[in-house]
Amino acid sequence: MMIFAACLMVMMMPFGQASAATVLKPGSSNGEVWDLQYRLNLLGYYTQGSDGIYGPGVTRAVRAFQYQYGLPVDGVVGAQTWSVLKKFSVNQYEMDMLAKLVYAEARGESYKGQVAVAAVVMNRLQSPKFPNTVSGVIFEPWAFTAIYDGQYGMTPNKTAYLAARDAARGWDPTYGAIYYFNPNTATSGWMWSRPQTVKIGEHIFAR
Known part of the structure; x- marks a missing residue:
């Protein structure tokens, strides 16, 4: 099928994309941590079960991702890390x-x-x-x-x-x-x- 064809309408963005993502760091516990864990698991950086808690395993995974993509390696998911992560993964x-x-x-x-x-x-x-x-x-x-x-x-x-x-x-x-x-x-x-x-x-x- 051709990629260029008419679209009936643009659907609403999924929850969590309508506004800027919050800064996540060790100790964070909210819905966006689940999102983060899913993305990091998909890319192979995080292998533990998802629990919505930003623990040591998530911190290590974030630091590994940041290092791989040339980001500041601080273990904190701020705007820059979110931006790159969302370009190379999905929730x-x-x-x-x-x-x-x-x-x-x-x-x-x-x-x-x-x-x-x-x-x-x-x-x-x-x-x-x-x-x-x-x-x-x-x-x-x-x-x-x-x-x-x-x-x-x-x-x-x-x-x-x-x-x-x-x-x-x-x-x-x-x-x-x-x-x-x-x-x-x-x-x-x-x-x-x-x-x-x-x-x-x-x-x-x-x-």
């Missing part, structure tokens, strides 16, 4: 959205092709050309066909969730693509003009 609500998009747009594709669709969302999340939230990327007007034709409302299967998770963890079989389209149905000359990175199944991926 549970966003994972559901990503899986729904994968199922709607690419359920007939190979597993690699499904990961690739999710990777485009992650690449857009990291690009200054697009919205800086998963919901903003997915529901951006003229973004994904599945939003306006109703397929996004279908229930994703386990494979879609696994593909979404792999993409959120950093697998990018598109080599940095921020667009994709079906060459059998694409009519946009502009889309064809984009530098192509790879073809996977029925989709061509491009920058």
Whole structure:
């Protein structure tokens, strides 16, 4: 399916993204700590169970993440750390959205092709050309066909969730693509003009 198609409306952002995230530090205990633990677990920095408490394990995980991404290593999740973390990870609500998009747009594709669709969302999340939230990327007007034709409302299967998770963890079989389209149905000359990175199944991926 083409990535450029009309969107019926932009949905509300999930809880916790409508306003700036609070500063989290050792001893913090609130809903955003759950969010933090989920993201750090997804990226492989935090392996303990989620309990909503900013304990020593979370502190170590945050420091490791900060070191890996060139941030000040202070073990405190302030605006800068939140900003980078949200560009390279998703929370549970966003994972559901990503899986729904994968199922709607690419359920007939190979597993690699499904990961690739999710990777485009992650690449857009990291690009200054697009919205800086998963919901903003997915529901951006003229973004994904599945939003306006109703397929996004279908229930994703386990494979879609696994593909979404792999993409959120950093697998990018598109080599940095921020667009994709079906060459059998694409009519946009502009889309064809984009530098192509790879073809996977029925989709061509491009920058």
